[in-house]
Amino acid sequence: MNSFGRLFRIHIFGESHGPAVGIIIDGCPAGIPLSVDDFQYDIQRRKPTKKAGTPRTESDTPVIQSGVFNNHTTGAPITIFFVNHDIKSNDYNGFQQQPRPGHADFVASKKFNGFEDYRGGGHFSGRLTLCLVAAGVIAKKIIQKNDKGINIHVQSKVISVGGCTNVEEGIQKAIDANDSVGGIVECKVNGIPVGLGEPFFDSVESALSHIVFSIPAIKGIEFGKGFAAASMFGSEHNDVFIDVQGTTKTNHSGGISGGLTNGNEMVFRISVKPTSSTPQSQETIHLSTGKIETLEIAGRHDLCIALRVPVVLEAVTAIVLADFILMS
């Protein structure tokens, strides 16, 4: 469903070309300073780049509807929405009949019997990640410098694009090929206390991967050595403790043991598929005629959506950690 979290709970809503997208943040403690300005830095980081981004321009100004009074959280649910301004829905006429490869058009239409708001991907649009970023801003405040003496720092970056570890090179490759391209995003978390995560089913990896896979276009996640661990010997992979605080000589586990944070840096990576809306012409089926036809996707799209993912990944990571910290 459209809810996530146990104590720090978020509920997301909205469609790409509807009136607005938004989010309720429930369970946020009272007394946290919060104003519209606090959202600007992270929202700005999510904006498309000039070189490889969509030409759709949205102000992305957060409108706070509830839960904030005198510039502090009140303990009541915080509702934030973002009005959709720059909508060109006509670009999307016909996609119910000619489903775009890689997109949710086909499955959404089957699931919702044709009643789905198909414009711009509707509720499946990457635009909803803007709401995650907003919730992440609040979550970061909870996990940083809080009164339990915790000061967690989350940082994400793109580490490869289109197979190139030089991001610029990968983007240029896509531009040259007139095609979209995928990428890998890494997240590192420092200052994390020992023991976050809840056995048996709410391991840190479980909670993080759960929310990570709600970000559109993500197709893989790995912690620490991840898939490379499968090729290692135990004596190689094991992280040896070197002090009584639990610091380890290596960090192959990515800072998670037995599903719980072990106090070392948390490290994980996610795979972002190439934007499905490629500038290349494609084939697809026409659902009424049953004929294969050529499809040109107008709309306005990012060449490499991975570039916009880091701040979203930080946000969902902070959301998960805020929830675990409130539970601990």
Added chain:
Amino acid sequence: MNSFGRLFRIHIFGESHGPAVGIIIDGCPAGIPLSVDDFQYDIQRRKPTKKAGTPRTESDTPVIQSGVFNNHTTGAPITIFFVNHDIKSNDYNGFQQQPRPGHADFVASKKFNGFEDYRGGGHFSGRLTLCLVAAGVIAKKIIQKNDKGINIHVQSKVISVGGCTNVEEGIQKAIDANDSVGGIVECKVNGIPVGLGEPFFDSVESALSHIVFSIPAIKGIEFGKGFAAASMFGSEHNDVFIDVQGTTKTNHSGGISGGLTNGNEMVFRISVKPTSSTPQSQETIHLSTGKIETLEIAGRHDLCIALRVPVVLEAVTAIVLADFILMS
């Protein structure tokens, strides 16, 4: 927490060296034929192999405590437990002070202030996956030949061990090195209807990865092309529809679009780290003295825990799909 699922709900309990491990399956429809014999095939598949498995021998006989009457499910919660017989807890004395690298000993002791049952890994033990297999047997009955006309088939296998795609070769490599080794397990699901999964946060990938990462030793998951997708162009990665049922020419998405099943084969892979209890001697910290000491792990352990994972992976996959099907 120790619960998973929305309508088909499981609650797990028990410790490796306590009286028993077990599971409640709540939300199972009434009238499904069920007897103790039904569990034998999958339980047998989870048993350690002679060549690379632990010498601990357990009968693993399911004891049904509730929810079954006249060999049919009643609609009330089904409780199944497995008595622990072959326990040698003395092997584990001292691990609270000398935490085993790669294990949960250290984090569990910090989280539970030294009150955790540390024997054999306690509640963090891989022995609890036996309970998942039991729940999986029931989940498979729900997704196979059910009265909605659905007949889903889930099949998992090890596709590499220690970097070798020949499993035997990988095991031999571990035996020769007198070390434990990791592996990769793949799962394929056929007969799946279009549209399972619930936006925004309960995508199929979200639900599957959530429960997969509660299986001990898993460090990565990828769907379809997974991490390889990050190096591809959109025009390569996109799966082109070839008929009005949504069949696609390729299946790079692994049968999932927009977080929903698209009717094509679902394919995903997980990375299993090498068993942390390697036969090699290791170093670790002594928490009281603060000195680094050498650690020999007695206990009884699998050289390659990945070999026992396929039936567990099938089980958790069936559990997720049963829940989605009851919701649909």
Added chain:
Amino acid sequence: MNSFGRLFRIHIFGESHGPAVGIIIDGCPAGIPLSVDDFQYDIQRRKPTKKAGTPRTESDTPVIQSGVFNNHTTGAPITIFFVNHDIKSNDYNGFQQQPRPGHADFVASKKFNGFEDYRGGGHFSGRLTLCLVAAGVIAKKIIQKNDKGINIHVQSKVISVGGCTNVEEGIQKAIDANDSVGGIVECKVNGIPVGLGEPFFDSVESALSHIVFSIPAIKGIEFGKGFAAASMFGSEHNDVFIDVQGTTKTNHSGGISGGLTNGNEMVFRISVKPTSSTPQSQETIHLSTGKIETLEIAGRHDLCIALRVPVVLEAVTAIVLADFILMS
């Protein structure tokens, strides 16, 4: 928390004197016809009466932000909010220091460390029941004439005011005494299928009472004979079956057996306390000075809030039944 329901899930937000109050309805099936006009009838029924109601006038116009497209539900979360227009917040200055008897002022301030939005009761205000009415309109559509052949009808009315079974008489009594007054509201539900409710903890009474007690001012609930049952013999109280459909000669159980609907009319009553904001002057403590002082409550209030409860009670009843029906 601010969420209720398992499949038909609602999330409520907003404060009496903030920008808006609103609700997300998640889990609503796609394809239900829905427009702003559909809400008018029930919203109108919740409005204050001229004789005994608050002079605050609000347009109460629902603004649909998501989940509706081409006048049908889409299957995505439906967000509805109501802008607060007629706000006189100055009336509420000082209530943090001089907590109003019977109100949440004191407990809210303790719970939220003084950060709560205290204006007009903030998030504790009866104004939020407007959102329940909106969700109820949608829930009623689900339980009426649905494709499972179910057609449930919910109807509530005030059956006593201030101890008088003639409502007019009770109101006049309050006006004459220049005081607020309580009342009892009854709800009857017809057309209900056998077997709604989920053992052990989600009995129909459990789910109904849970949401009923989130309506401000409710202090009791009883089903069927309710408290009178405690004085009866078993042979008197038992409802004898008279046909194979389960019709009973009497209906002392109020249509619920073993926590499940039994197909007979469901009947229950709730007690609504007198509006805490009485026109009478009262005493209260001044939290800074510790002195008892006299308090005159300006603000704008209903003499008998029970009069506005029936449509709210219908709404929450429909919400519970919609959830159970989607689960069945």
Added chain:
Amino acid sequence: MNSFGRLFRIHIFGESHGPAVGIIIDGCPAGIPLSVDDFQYDIQRRKPTKKAGTPRTESDTPVIQSGVFNNHTTGAPITIFFVNHDIKSNDYNGFQQQPRPGHADFVASKKFNGFEDYRGGGHFSGRLTLCLVAAGVIAKKIIQKNDKGINIHVQSKVISVGGCTNVEEGIQKAIDANDSVGGIVECKVNGIPVGLGEPFFDSVESALSHIVFSIPAIKGIEFGKGFAAASMFGSEHNDVFIDVQGTTKTNHSGGISGGLTNGNEMVFRISVKPTSSTPQSQETIHLSTGKIETLEIAGRHDLCIALRVPVVLEAVTAIVLADFILMS
């Protein structure tokens, strides 16, 4: 479903005449001293009285299967079950066809398509309240003398039987009439901090009534003045604050304002219907023949089930409060 609670979570299972009934308590903090002896006092209080109780004798010995090690809770789920010994299932043959008035026989059979375990009421049996008592013992330890300085005391008693405020008199009335009889049970809670309860939907009254109505035979609940409040004026009903700690002159609200505990004594009452299994002969329908027939209920039953409710009511109250305290 068969789960209750957010952080202190319980999952109940079992049938009256199956192998056992039991409960998992998840979310219990580690380090609480716990042994089998701790359960004896409250379990003893739940036993039937000689004068008005069922002749079924069960040892009711708790078997702890998990979550306790070295006589302390470990932080892992605590599983407790009670073997069913004194079973006479033949007494229940035929009740699927001749549903007992007032019992769940008819609704259970409809809901579970005849697959329910009907023996002794199966999963609907009052025997499951034994599990609630066990969980209550642990919950009481959490809310008493805990490290947040909280020391809450819960106490329940029968305040009327069959309309008589002298309990003995009410029982004698039932014995003389050879009939079962109902009663009213009151619960008082002292030492409760200000601010427990979570707006909007998880008021203290919501949470308490939710679990109270899962106890079989309960038909009403009221807080403070309850139904009598409906006949009062606001100036009468309001509780005036007399000190800065929030003590009030009267306690008509029953210690709850705005859905939150206000620090004054919490007081509420529940109505228990007469035991449905009366010694009187009754009529019922035969579902196969459609004929009304006379029914004599053998089985073994309490004349006044209300007598056994106080310790159960204490238990569920403690369960709710433990959950709120862990959340606070």
